[in-house]
Amino acid sequence: MTDEHSLSEHTRNILGLQLPTDPRWVNLAEISLEAILTDHAYCEQKAATTCITLIQRYSRRKELVAALAPIVTEEWGHFRLVLHELHKRGFQLGQQRKDLYVNKLLAFQQQGGDEEGRFLDQLLTMALIEARSCERFKRLSEGLEDAYLRQFYRRFMESEAGHYALFIELAELYIDKEKVRNRWQEWLAYEAEIMQALELRGDRIH
Numbered sequence: 258m259t260d261e262h263s264l265s266e267h268t269r270n271i272l273g274l275q276l277p278t279d280p281r282w283v284n285l286a287e288i289s290l291e292a293i294l295t296d297h298a299y300c301e302q303k304a305a306t307t308c309i310t311l312i313q314r315y316s317r318r319k320e321l322v323a324a325l326a327p328i329v330t331e332e333w334g335h336f337r338l339v340l341h342e343l344h345k346r347g348f349q350l351g352q353q354r355k356d357l358y359v360n361k362l363l364a365f366q367q368q369g370g371d372e373e374g375r376f377l378d379q380l381l382t383m384a385l386i387e388a389r390s391c392e393r394f395k396r397l398s399e400g401l402e403d404a405y406l407r408q409f410y411r412r413f414m415e416s417e418a419g420h421y422a423l424f425i426e427l428a429e430l431y432i433d434k435e436k437v438r439n440r441w442q443e444w445l446a447y448e449a450e451i452m453q454a455l456e457l458r459g460d461r462i463h
């Protein structure tokens with residue numbers, strides 16, 4: 258749904274995020290590689306799982322189902338790539354941690370009220386996680402010492418930028434564009450608050 262041009266445009270703008278990642282984060286990540294790769298693997302797993310849930314929940318939205326079905330495969334492919342990287346380095350896939358960042362985002366989702374608003378928030382939550390992941394992967398692709406890993410993370414960065422765009426496009430397909438834009442601004446402001454409040458740790462992607 259997204260052509261090459263608009264994808265790189267999105268990547269250049271770092272996707273509207275209001276708070277850039279603290280530059281020290283890459284150095285912290287670099288010294289906790291096993292933990293960061295483990296956390297990354299579970300981010301990919303959760304992305305795949307959530308896309309499956311959206312397909313189940315909104316099975317009658319034909320375009321959504323068609324668009325997300327291949328994303329499930331892609332995210333699971335990402336999981337496998339990260340798992341391979343862990344094993345290649347003699348690391349193990351550790352335990353899944355409590356995801357404070359995602360839990361905070363979920364708390365912002367509209368719970369009751371109109372169906373459209375709840376649907377929109379689910380799509381925007383995904384868009385936001387993709388955007389922040391993309392930004393973090395960009396940091397890794399630029400700041401890591403290991404040239405192989407820099408390239409490794411560049412591929413993820415590009416892929417997640419495409420996913421971010423896809424979730425926004427899906428929202429705009431089903432819901433009035435102005436409503437999407439306004440709510441997206443609220444999400445961006447809220448996400449910046451979360452990022453500000455969260456402890457800077459090198460053992461997690463967010």
Ligand SMILES: [Fe+2]
Nearest residue numbers: 301304332335
């Ligand atoms: Fe991914």
Ligand SMILES: [Fe+2]
Nearest residue numbers: 304387417420
């Ligand atoms: Fe993704």
